[in-house]
Amino acid sequence: MPISEGTGMTHLIDVLYERGFVEQTTHQDELREYLDQAGRSCYIGFDPTADSLHIGSLVPIMALAHVQRCGHIPIALVGGGTGLVGDPSGKTEMRKLLGPEDISRNAESIKSQLARFIDFEKDRALLLNNADWLAHLEYIPFLRDVGRHFSVNRMIRAESYKMRLESDEGLSFIEFNYMLLQAYDFLMLFDRHGCGLQMGGSDQWGNIVAGIDLIRRMRQKSAFGITFPLITTSSGAKMGKTEKGAVWLDAGKTSPYDYFQYWVNTDDRDVQRFLALFTFLPMAEIQEVETLSGADLNAAKRVLAFEATQLAHGLEAAKKAYHAAASMFGKGEIPAGLLSSSAIHKGEAEFGDAAVPRSTIDRKELESGIPAFQLFCRVGLTASGSAARRLVDQGGAYLNGERIPNFDTLISAKDLKEGAILLRAGKKRYHKLSVS
RNA sequence: GGUGGGGUUCCCGAGUGGUCAAAGGGAACAGACUGUAAAUCUGUCGGCGAAGCCUUCGGAGGUUCAAAUCCUCCCCCCACCA
Secondary structure, eight states: OOBOTTTOSBOHHHHHHHTTOOSEESSHHHHHHHTTSTTOEEEEEEOOSSSSOBGGGHHHHHHHHHHHHTTOEEEEEEOHHHHHHOOOTTOSSOOOOOOHHHHHHHHHHHHHHHTTTSOOGGGSSEEEETHHHHTTOOHHHHHHHTGGGOOHHHHTTSHHHHHHHHSSSOOOHHHHHHHHHHHHHHHHHHHHHOOOEEEEEGGGHHHHHHHHHHHHHHHOOOOEEEEEOOOBOTTSOBTTEETTEEOBSSTTTSOHHHHHHHHHTOOGGGHHHHHHHHOOOOHHHHHGGGGOOHHHHHHHHHHHHHHHHHHHHOHHHHHHHHHHHHHHHOOOOOOTTTTTTSGGGGSOOOOOOTTSOEEEEOHHHHHTOEEHHHHHHHTTSSSSHHHHHHHHHTTOEEETTEEOOOTTOEEOGGGOBTTEEEEEETTTEEEEEEEO
């Protein structure tokens, strides 16, 4: 592994390639040279239209974290300016326009999420908002100074536009302008922070290259770009989609337990790839996963889940989720030699269901008994009473581990075990009910 | 602005007066098999304490014993023309 001179650190480019972050790059050799020197900055844009990031943003987040770990300065750029317009791409309904207050509130919560992965102290990383320069842009000067460098002929040949131009929905003028705005972002970051590298999803290639061109034309300097592959699961689904919708990084929207469960349920074929992308465990250890199967591979999934949860929610939350999973699904030893750098080895699996979804019920109400289907619906294990009936009819509803025979079986105080009732829907979804 | 086509249940997509809570596929859920995996097979898949009732087919009205299906107006999308 080549080491960049002086820093004693692994070269960012090598790390990104090795861990599967790279789809394509511009000028490979020059880019490597650019990153030979420590303290380079590198930016990625984030969309501030929601108040939380989700798993889909994890690849860019991890990439920025690697930027920092390799001795460079990551810049997270929140698209406050572009968010004010509302990106219409691929959306069936018009996205609601966000006001500046919404954007800055979202930017704040996004920053606090990023802060778990990236150290923002002492300018070791920056969080910027492109509204700072886009909001005051004047149209005529912009066209004269920036617009003249763009050839429409070239733009419409860009892959990202091509598809839209040929599709039924077409391409709106706003969307067409995103390339200019994003190129301008890059220029501004280059001017203000000496940022010479932009990374982004593979759909951003055209926009990134446009920024590089703009910098060359207006500043006669080189800048670089890296795109990430689109990460899909081996079964073809996009990352982070579940029946409940997106898997969020915000603990209030997706609990650490559910987050942990999402990762444990990783497809066999994805475990190794995901360990490389979504944890910081050494590649030497991750490569050994290649040879695993059966129970060992399952253990590797728990390590993946533990590490990913630790990154997003901290060590304590990861432990709780892990222990909760152990008490619901069984301990399942993690072999000592497996991915041994993980903190999962520093605490034995214990039974502790603190992270299991739970709620309370009034004692009196419970004593009079509640039909099973009503209870399942009420605690949120099913979406409706009808769904709960079906669940019980199909034998998918369990009370303290026993299958519930009829949808109207009464659940009452006599079912309390150590002060609580454990409900289960299907094989994986648990809910703990205690009396208040 | 004109002409033509279209908006159907989570998604795609049939359905052109009753047999429609609406074909088919996908997704999802449950069961069996397993390893909290995949694949496969079976079942389910609007709501409601059964029969039955209620709400749904872009929106609002109307015709009819009866409408997703017919009529009127409106909204939105697409194509071509201007």
